Amino acid sequence: MFDFDKxxxxxxxxxxxxxxxxxCSRFGEVPEDFIPLWIADMDxxxxxxxxxxxxxxxxxxxxxxxxxxxxxxxxxxxxQRESHHVAVERDWITLTYGTVSTLHYAVQAFCQQGDCVMMxxxxxxxxxxxxxxxxxxxxxxxxxxxxGRYIIDFSLVExxxxxxxxxxxxxxxxxxxxxxxxxxxxxxxxxxxCKRHGVILVVDEVxxxxxxxGKFISCLASGxxxxxxxxxxxxxxxxFNLGGLKTSYSIIPDKTLRKRFRQQLEKNSITSPNxxxxxxxxxxxxxxxxxxxxxxxxxxxxxxxxxxxxxxxFPQWKMMTPESSYLAWIDVSESTMSATQWVNHFAHHxxxxxxxxxxxxxxxxxxxxxxxxxxxxxxxxxxxxxRKQYDYQRHS
Ligand SMILES: Cc1ncc(COP(=O)(O)O)c(C=O)c1O
Numbered sequence: 001m002f003d004f005d006k007x008x009x010x011x012x013x014x015x016x017x018x019x020x021x022x023x024c025s026r027f028g029e030v031p032e033d034f035i036p037l038w039i040a041d042m043d044x045x046x047x048x049x050x051x052x053x054x055x056x057x058x059x060x061x062x063x064x065x066x067x068x069x070x071x072x073x074x075x076x077x078x079x080q081r082e083s084h085h086v087a088v089e090r091d092w093i094t095l096t097y098g099t100v101s102t103l104h105y106a107v108q109a110f111c112q113q114g115d116c117v118m119m120x121x122x123x124x125x126x127x128x129x130x131x132x133x134x135x136x137x138x139x140x141x142x143x144x145x146x147x148g149r150y151i152i153d154f155s156l157v158e159x160x161x162x163x164x165x166x167x168x169x170x171x172x173x174x175x176x177x178x179x180x181x182x183x184x185x186x187x188x189x190x191x192x193x194c195k196r197h198g199v200i201l202v203v204d205e206v207x208x209x210x211x212x213x214g215k216f217i218s219c220l221a222s223g224x225x226x227x228x229x230x231x232x233x234x235x236x237x238x239x240f241n242l243g244g245l246k247t248s249y250s251i252i253p254d255k256t257l258r259k260r261f262r263q264q265l266e267k268n269s270i271t272s273p274n275x276x277x278x279x280x281x282x283x284x285x286x287x288x289x290x291x292x293x294x295x296x297x298x299x300x301x302x303x304x305x306x307x308x309x310x311x312x313x314f315p316q317w318k319m320m321t322p323e324s325s326y327l328a329w330i331d332v333s334e335s336t337m338s339a340t341q342w343v344n345h346f347a348h349h350x351x352x353x354x355x356x357x358x359x360x361x362x363x364x365x366x367x368x369x370x371x372x373x374x375x376x377x378x379x380x381x382x383x384x385x386x387r388k389q390y391d392y393q394r395h396s
Pocket of ligand 1: 238
């Protein structure tokens with residue numbers, strides 16, 4: 001029903017992913033015909049219902065100040081219930097301007113200079129930036145690998161918490177960059193530790209809707225977390241590829257926590273939504289599910305394609321099985337070059353732009369990350385170009 005194979009010309013749409021000048025500023029000079037498989041932005045157009053809704057708004061032609069009206073709350077409550085089987089109360093919801101900026105405001109609200117925030121590394125690097133930009137340090141808890149999957153080293157976590165007394169734990173669920181989905185027992189343990197030691201648990205669930213393998217458990221699922229020290233952050237931005245709308249929301253069941261968080265938002269005048277942002281969320285949540293379901297099938301096939309390609313063409317690399325999202329996390333430590341060298345080499349010699357795992361706070365140095373949220377055509381072309389360089393390096 002939806003054509004995810006359709007190539008969309010993005011070189012001129014001013015997105016960071018495809019903008020030659022922007023990419024060169026980040027990766028050095030790269031060929032004009034580069035293929036970008038880096039930043040977590042997909043190359044598919046948004047669900048038709050969102051586009052048609054926006055057309056109606058544009059046609060109407062007024063773009064005045066708005067507020068969080070009922071349809072917004074209803075859309076969030078219904079989407080969370082239908083997608084993740086959780087009961088969200090209207091009062092718990094606060095609209096924000098993107099999950100990343102909300103992480104920054106959360107640090108401002110609950111930490112002081114000199115405090116620290118715990119996170120399981122490797123992890124999405126804005127987690128660290130949100131802390132460090134406020135003079136708050138990162139308490140990195142390195143994830144361990146067991147049977148090819150990341151696991152949390154809970155005894156180390158507890159030692160670290162006792163020693164360093166973090167104010168918050170930024171927990172990425174599902175995990176970016178690996179796509180690992182945490183199970184109920186793991187989330188429960190995270191919550192219990194937070195509760196026992198007075199740490200605020202901040203869960204980022206923005207990758208919860210791209211499910212490739214297994215079952216996602218929301219931190220709001222019954223019996224999963226203590227609700228009185230929980231902040232859930234999410235947005236439709238990954239699910240429906242709406243990142244440029246810069247709109248997200250938080251769910252905070254506890255009244256006192258919520259009040260302090262909202263006061264911090266008010267201090268920064270984060271009070272009324274962007275008209276396209278709020279409608280984008282409502283339209284996607286109300287009407288985007290058929291698109292999302294088909295997209296997940298497409299992403300699953302891309303994940304399989306990449307898994308097979310790595311086994312076949314890059315025998316020294318090991319790809320983690322992505323359980324969610326559209327990001328492949330690949331260990332290249334057994335190969336002839338380091339991750340940083342591979343990333344630079346592919347950018348300059350193959351015109352394929354991928355991410356260097358060393359950006360993911362800590363413990364990602366042996367990894368590269370490939371975004372497979374694109375048309376199969378680009379994935380095939382990129383693999384072909386990379387394979388030639390890989391073979392050349394291996395045999396030279
Ligand atoms: C874990 C995680 N959180 C947040 C974001 C960005 O979310 P938003 O667009 O709502 O700021 C990303 C984007 O890649 C992400 O991977």
